[in-house]
Amino acid sequence: MASRSSKIKMAKQRVIVGMSAGVDSSVAAALLQQQGYDVVGVFLHFWKEPAQDELRENKCCSAESQQDARKVAQILNIPIYTVNAAKEFKKEVVDYFLEETKAGRTPNPCVVCNERIKFNFLFKKMLEMDGDFVATGHYAEIKKNGDKFHLYTSSDEEKDQTYFLYSLSQKQLSRILFPVGGYKKPAIRKIAEKIKLPVFDKEDSQGLCFTPEKTPTKFIKRNLKLSPGAIITTEGKKIGLHDGLELYTIGQRKGINIGGNGPYFVVGRDFEKNQLIVTNDEKDEQIFKGTMLVELKNWIADEPKLPLEVNVKIRYRHQLVRGIIRQHAAGIQKKTILEVEFLEKQKAITPGQSAVFYADDNEVLGGGTIL
Numbered sequence: 001m002a003s004r005s006s007k008i009k010m011a012k013q014r015v016i017v018g019m020s021a022g023v024d025s026s027v028a029a030a031l032l033q034q035q036g037y038d039v040v041g042v043f044l045h046f047w048k049e050p051a052q053d054e055l056r057e058n059k060c061c062s063a064e065s066q067q068d069a070r071k072v073a074q075i076l077n078i079p080i081y082t083v084n085a086a087k088e089f090k091k092e093v094v095d096y097f098l099e100e101t102k103a104g105r106t107p108n109p110c111v112v113c114n115e116r117i118k119f120n121f122l123f124k125k126m127l128e129m130d131g132d133f134v135a136t137g138h139y140a141e142i143k144k145n146g147d148k149f150h151l152y153t154s155s156d157e158e159k160d161q162t163y164f165l166y167s168l169s170q171k172q173l174s175r176i177l178f179p180v181g182g183y184k185k186p187a188i189r190k191i192a193e194k195i196k197l198p199v200f201d202k203e204d205s206q207g208l209c210f211t212p213e214k215t216p217t218k219f220i221k222r223n224l225k226l227s228p229g230a231i232i233t234t235e236g237k238k239i240g241l242h243d244g245l246e247l248y249t250i251g252q253r254k255g256i257n258i259g260g261n262g263p264y265f266v267v268g269r270d271f272e273k274n275q276l277i278v279t280n281d282e283k284d285e286q287i288f289k290g291t292m293l294v295e296l297k298n299w300i301a302d303e304p305k306l307p308l309e310v311n312v313k314i315r316y317r318h319q320l321v322r323g324i325i326r327q328h329a330a331g332i333q334k335k336t337i338l339e340v341e342f343l344e345k346q347k348a349i350t351p352g353q354s355a356v357f358y359a360d361d362n363e364v365l366g367g368g369t370i371l
Helices: 023-034 063-076 086-102 109-128 185-194 217-223
Strands: 014-018 038-045 080-084 133-135 140-145 148-153 229-233 238-242 265-270 275-279 288-299 308-313 321-327 337-347 354-358 363-370
Touching: 014 023, 014 109, 023 038, 023 063, 023 133, 023 185, 038 063, 038 109, 063 080, 080 109, 086 109, 086 217, 109 133, 148 363
Parallel strands: 014 038, 014 133, 038 080, 229 275
Antiparallel strands: 140 148, 229 238, 265 275, 288 337, 288 363, 308 321, 308 354, 321 337, 354 363
C-alpha cells in the first residue's frame, strides 16, 4: 500500500495550505515547500461574537493570528491570501452549535467546521488558483490502495485528529495532503525552531474557537434563553438548582455546583420537567450503556459487511473501545441507522457527539452522529 506522506516529491504542483498561524499548519507549509511544491497559504477569517471589547476575538483568526500567519509566509517566501468565511461559519458552525444545544444534544462543531467550512473553502481556492492539492496541519495520514484512498491515524497518538475528519469523501482525499501526519508534535516544534518560524513555541489552541472562554458555558448563557430548574438525584431527592439544562452534558462532573457529599455526575436531563438528574456514585449503572444508535454519515473507502467488530471512539479524548456494528432495523427519512453493541458498557454516551469507527490497523472506516 503506497503512502502519500511527506517523503514524496512532486515538482511544482500547486498546494493550497490552510494556515491558521499555529505551528502545525506553518510547518505543513514549510515541509511542502521543501518537497518542491508551489505553496500558497490561505488564512480563513471566521465569525466572531459581537462585543464592545476585544475579549470575544475568534481564537482561530484573531488579528494576532493573522499577523503571525503573514510572518510565517514572509519567512517562507510564499504568498498568503485571507478568505472571509465569517457568514458561512456563523450559519454552518455557530448556528448549528446553538440549535443542537437548544435541542438537548451535545454538538461537535469541529467536525462540522472541517466538513462545511475549512475544506470547502480550501477546495474553492484550489479551483480558483488552478491548484492540484489542498493541505492542512491535521495529524492524520492518507494512503492509496488501488483506486481507493484510505484515512489512517497519525504517528502521534496523543495529537491524532482523525476523529474530526471521518466525513471526508474519496474525491476530497484524492486531493488532500497532511504533511505533519507522520510526525510527533515535539518533532514539528523542532522543525519550526530550526527554520526560525516565530510560532515554534506557540501554545496549542484549546476549546471552541468562537468562544473566548475555555468552556462554552458563558457563550451559551449569552446566546440562549435558559430556564433554571431543580437538580434531582436518581433517588428523586431535590438537592439544588441548575442554571438551564442546555449548560450540562451527560457524564459532566465539573460546574454542577452542588456541595455536600459530592462530586456529582449528570445522568440525564428531563426537558419536560426541567430537571437535571445527577448521582454521586460514579459507578451508577444509569451513567453506563451497553449499546448506542448512530446515524451514519460516511464510510470513507468501502462500505463494510455488517455485523462487524471494530474499535470505536465516542468522543475526541476518549480511548478506543471494542464494539460490534449492526444495521439497525429502524430508518429515519432514508437515513442509515447503526446499532453499536459494546463489549464492555461505556460511560456517558452523549447524543450529538460523533462515533468514529477504526480498524485494527488504525484505518478510519467511517462514522456518524450518536442518537
